[in-house]
Amino acid sequence: MERNVPSPSPQEALWITHAQAGDSGAFCELVRIYQARVVHMVYRMCGDIHLAEDVAQEAFLRAWQKLPAYQPKSSFRNWIFRIAANLAIDNLRRENGRFESLEEDRQDVGQKKPESLVAEAQIGEQVQNAVLALPSASRMVLVLREYQGLSYQEIASILDIPVGTVMSRLNYARTCLRQSLKDILTIKEDVPDER
Amino acid sequence: MNVEHPKPFLGAYLDGELSASQVKMVQDHLEHCAACREEVEELKRLSHLLSLSAQPDVVTPADRFAAQVGLQLSRQPLRSVRRPSYKWGWWLIPAGIIAAWVMIQAAAIVINLTGWLGWLGIGGQAVAWLSSPLPQPDWLASTLSLYRSNIPVDPSVIKTLATGEWLGWSMVINFVVLAALGGIYWAWLVLFWQRIDRKVLADMVHEGV
Numbered sequence: 001m002e003r004n005v006p007s008p009s010p011q012e013a014l015w016i017t018h019a020q021a022g023d024s025g026a027f028c029e030l031v032r033i034y035q036a037r038v039v040h041m042v043y044r045m046c047g048d049i050h051l052a053e054d055v056a057q058e059a060f061l062r063a064w065q066k067l068p069a070y071q072p073k074s075s076f077r078n079w080i081f082r083i084a085a086n087l088a089i090d091n092l093r094r095e096n097g098r099f100e101s102l103e104e105d106r107q108d109v110g111q112k113k114p115e116s117l118v119a120e121a122q123i124g125e126q127v128q129n130a131v132l133a134l135p136s137a138s139r140m141v142l143v144l145r146e147y148q149g150l151s152y153q154e155i156a157s158i159l160d161i162p163v164g165t166v167m168s169r170l171n172y173a174r175t176c177l178r179q180s181l182k183d184i185l186t187i188k189e190d191v192p193d194e195r
Numbered sequence: 196m197n198v199e200h201p202k203p204f205l206g207a208y209l210d211g212e213l214s215a216s217q218v219k220m221v222q223d224h225l226e227h228c229a230a231c232r233e234e235v236e237e238l239k240r241l242s243h244l245l246s247l248s249a250q251p252d253v254v255t256p257a258d259r260f261a262a263q264v265g266l267q268l269s270r271q272p273l274r275s276v277r278r279p280s281y282k283w284g285w286w287l288i289p290a291g292i293i294a295a296w297v298m299i300q301a302a303a304i305v306i307n308l309t310g311w312l313g314w315l316g317i318g319g320q321a322v323a324w325l326s327s328p329l330p331q332p333d334w335l336a337s338t339l340s341l342y343r344s345n346i347p348v349d350p351s352v353i354k355t356l357a358t359g360e361w362l363g364w365s366m367v368i369n370f371v372v373l374a375a376l377g378g379i380y381w382a383w384l385v386l387f388w389q390r391i392d393r394k395v396l397a398d399m400v401h402e403g404v
Contacts, residue, residue, distance in 0.1 A: 005323070011370050015249060024265055024268040026264070027264075027265075027268065028261040028262070028264060028265045029260040029261070030267075031260065031264050031265075032258065032260075032261040034256045035253070035260045035261065036253055036257065039253050040250055040251075040253075043250075043251060049254055050253045050254060051251070053253070053255055053260070057263065057264055057267075061264065061267055061268070064264075064268055076311070102214075120247060123244070123247055123248075124247050124248040125248070127244050127245060127247060127248040128248040131245070131248070134293050143243075145210065146242060146245045146246075147245070151212065152207070152210070152212045154231070156391055167206070169202075170206055170207075171203055171206055174206055174238060174241060175240055177245075178237060178238075178241055181241070181244060184244060185237060185240050185244065193319055
């Protein structure tokens with residue numbers, strides 16, 4: 001997972017400049033680049049892919065309105081993440097801080113999957129539910145760290161909180177997950193060293 | 196960091212967020228503490244588990260998503276955020292300076308004109324009244340008397356200034372005020388160039404703003 005803030009490519013920097021000048025076509029190119037990551041981040045927060053797309057779309061529209069105030073020296077990715085994160089948290093607050101997954105069962109009826117894939121899918125669903133059960137503040141930090149690979153400094157910048165708070169919320173989230181997933185975690189297997 | 200059991204820092208250790216000295220302390224501790232080693236392994240398994248929760252396929256393809264956003268963008272024109280340098284209030288400063296300069300110059304012209312008219316004997320008592328010498332303020336007289344002997348200028352100039360004749364006195368006022376206005380203008384100009392985005396300025400020039 002990436003650790004450092006990726007510097008925008010020259011093409012992306014050009015699109016940002018044109019978008020700030022009012023070129024909606026250039027902005028759409030930026031949307032195309034960041035759509036998947038923003039949607040996935042919001043999905044990890046709310047558990048519903050359709051809602052995640054709606055929130056992501058709203059985030060990009062807000063970004064368009066705020067684009068004149070964007071400073072090119074800061075990361076565009078982190079900037080759009082900040083907007084999307086705030087929207088996702090606002091959405092969760094409207095849902096009283098908890099959103100139950102409404103994702104439809106994607107398994108085709110009558111098509112049998114190998115047991116290993118079914119087991120893995122069940123584990124994945126259990127993990128996702130455990131993540132959704134976290135408090136929104138800790139969940140957001142966990143999502144940005146584990147699923148987006150952002151550094152503590154980047155997370156602090158996006159959420160406008162101190163780095164120490166990022167660390168404490170992450171510790172809390174991991175402690176909660178270890179408790180709720182302890183039956184799976186106790187199964188020791190070879191874990192690929194990704195760090 | 197609590198070297199005895201740095202459990203709150205084990206997550207940051209795995210994330211590569213600790214300083215070199217902190218990493219060394221944690222590594223030294225892990226060599227002797229089986230409990231913390233087990234915790235590190237559990238954190239690794241947790242991270243691996245989190246990666247198992249699959250990313251769902253995005254429902255809307257990127258091109259179509261961008262097109263949908265683009266459609267809504269057309270209904271929401273980009274709201275131009277006027278940088279502080281371009282707010283209309285910002286431009287009142289140089290406009291005010293110019294207006295003050297114009298007013299002072301107009302007053303000086305009127306004073307000079309009435310003086311000449313009075314000197315030529317045109318206009319009667321009204322012009323004579325307008326061109327009468329301004330009373331010399333006490334501070335100017337005392338300052339001039341204090342430095343009279345040391346000022347390396349023609350005594351007639353000193354006499355002119357000391358008597359407070361309208362010509363010398365108005366020149367003094369005019370100079371002081373213009374110097375102050377000039378100073379304010381240059382200060383504004385320095386601030387303006389510090390805040391303005393050169394590229395945006397080029398765009399403004401190009402667009403004829």
